[in-house]
Amino acid sequence: MKKTFTINISGTVFHIEEDAYEVLQKYLVKLKNHFGTEEEGQEILTDIEARIAEIFSEKSSGEKDVITMAGVEQVIETMGTPEDFAEEEGESEEEIYSKTTKRKRRLYRDTEQRVIGGVCGGLAAYFNMDPVILRIIFVVLFFITSGAGLLAYLILWIAVPKAVTTAQRLEMRGQEATVKNIEKSIKEEVKDVKESYKKFKESDTFTKGKKKVEGAGEVTYNIFRLLLKVAVVIIGVVLIISGFFGLLGLISSLAIGHSFVQDWPLVVWGPEINFPEFLNYLVEPDTVKLGIISVGFLAGIPLLAMLYVGTKLVFNYKSNNTAIGLSMVGVWLIALISLFVISTSQLGNFKNQASVVESSTINCDSCQTIYLKLNEDKYKGYAADGWDLNKLKVRQIDGEKIILGNPRLDIEKSSGNSFIVTVKKSSRGRTRETARDHASDLVYKFQNRDSVLLFDPYFFLNEKDKWRDQEVNITVKVPEGGTIFLDDEMVDIIYDIENVTNTWDGDMVGKYWKMEPKGLTMKKVENTKVEIEE
Known part of the structure; x- marks a missing residue:
């Protein structure tokens, strides 16, 4: 009795014998080492694994079938090994072409050459024809047969599968889906894409589009910059007004002695309260004066900072921001510490x-x-x-x-x-x-x-x-x-x-x-x- 493993190849689950698994793993490692350094290596390996899974699926008749050593060797023989590629590197294209095994073509829809569904592209590859000729034929049949040609096209669109993998595109052209052919096909596709992109970059359309995008970006940037300037000025004006009237109200409160909560919506007692006199009923008179001064600095410095920042935003003048900012913070901290000490000392009275x-x-x-x-x-x-x-x-x-x-x-x-x-x-x-x-x-x-x-x-x-x-x-x-x-x-x-x-x-x-x-x-x-x- 042989030991078996369960493996997943390209999304399909297979059961494989232990010795066959070891051979398959070594084969995949060789392919990875061979193609791993190439730019298209990952895509080539993905298509190779998809083709191996397809071959295993064709050979198995049910989920319980186990892949044996013979099945793995057949896959390796069909797909080819990296050593075979090394031997072909010294041969000419005619010699390689003469050795290429031809296989029966299979009909697929060619989505890379499609205009609608890729039916004509697939038929052209199957019959080795120009797809343009087949498209003309379908158009003529549409008028001659009063729409029957369109019905035939739709039936083929539904019935014929599309060529998704590289192996399927090779089968569509009658080529064996070997590792070498898969590598060659992918490299040609990548080369075509690069050439198409290069031509597009060098075309007048790309140049004009680039200039339009750059112009639109510059306009957008200028508009955004203007809106930002307007917003900064508006914020500056709001800060100036808030700071000015806040300082005015604070000075009036300290000088006249009205409560700081005079116009607030949560008035505790009433706007007629004389705040310093009210404090005199709680703490010592000298303490009230020091507390009022500390509170004045605590509330006044943020208001003064608002006024300063607002004028900076509106008039954009130069000043030593660091020195002014540190001075304000220092005075504010001293006032905070003073108020804390005064409050703590007065709480001792209770x-x-x-x-x-x-x-x-x-x-x-x-x-x-x-x-x-x-x-x-x-x-x-x-x-x-x-x-x-x-x-x-x-x-x-x-x-x-x-x-x-x-x-x-x-x-x-x-x-x-x-x-x-x-x-x-x-x-x-x-x-x-x-x-x-x-x-x-x-x-x-x-x-x-x-x-x-x-x-x-x-x-x-x-x-x-x-x-x-x-x-x-x-x-x-x-x-x-x-x-x-x-x-x-x-x-x-x-x-x-x-x-x-x-x-x-x-x-x-x-x-x-x-x-x-x-x-x-x-x-x-x-x-x-x-x-x-x-």
Whole structure:
């Protein structure tokens, strides 16, 4: 039993015995070494492999047939070897022609000589005639036979295969598809193509076409260059306008003190805000000045660069671009570092948090119901600076500005039998001691009048205090069995009061609430609308 291999030759799969495979491989290697250095070598080898595959296909009767040593030797004998080519190199063309084996011609369509389908070209090669004569014959037959000649041409076009490979073109001319003939045919085709291309390059048509293409290219280049210049000028004008008005707005903002977000679509507070003054509520005055200067350079240098680049594009003047560019980048980086250092130092003011708690017991032993009411808002009609930062506001009273904030009130169960009010003031600071001092400086008042508790709607910061996330949280502790009444105006300061029915804060006002073991429960009474005497 012999070992077999599966090989692929020119896209066709064959089964071949091991010894036959070795001989075939050596033969193909010899051909590759012989033609590999030539310009048309790859094309010659491709056609040779196609012819070998064709011969193997003709000899095999099915997919399971195995190519034997005899089949490979027959292919080599038919195609020829490189040694045979070397012997023929010293012989004359007449001697080589006399040795050339003639074979029966086969009809193909010659697509290289075609006008329509290559039928006449193939017939001319088969009968060794001039294809022009056959074309004339078909035209005459078309008129004589009332179109039957055209029908015959179409039938031949469909039935006759076209000569695709070099081996098929050799068969069409009655020549044996040997390696030597395939090489000769391909070289002649390449030579014809080169000569045709050479004639075309030397023709007047090529010269005129080349001049037209060069002229069209030059026109296109000039148009593109003009459009590019116009685009550069337009971009330069846009940069000049943007840079100029940007710098003008920046200088106005720094000089007059208006917010940088004045005309932006995402206005946080309002265009009337005085930005440097607003910063004075957050950081130290000297720090504000340094920060404003740094921000001015950070925003101004890019705008100045836009103005500079725009004038360069429009007027195309010469300057030391490198020195100017490096200077701008250096100043911009210094401003960025300065702003980072300033911001980092100021963020330290919010590092720690502390709080101060004050508790007061309500002096009304016989009171079972406490009425919670909000004091009059004395600052409602005064002008505001327009910003609200974590419930802190600024109001102008007789030319002075007061910082005030909204407290938050909650209700919890008391651990004893008394009503207790706790006020928790909290703030942030660089240290816990500083934060506690800020919290102690917060001013908040409430009044106890028998069964009535009057809460101020605001807490206040001292004049020199800065915003440090200050908060005031009020807790009214109700003993079990005790009742409270929330006046309607208390909706301004109550915040997320827990109750049994999960009633929203806005719906808790104007009602009585009793502290039961399970929590704060709404008390049902016939008339909950009462007048509280102040």
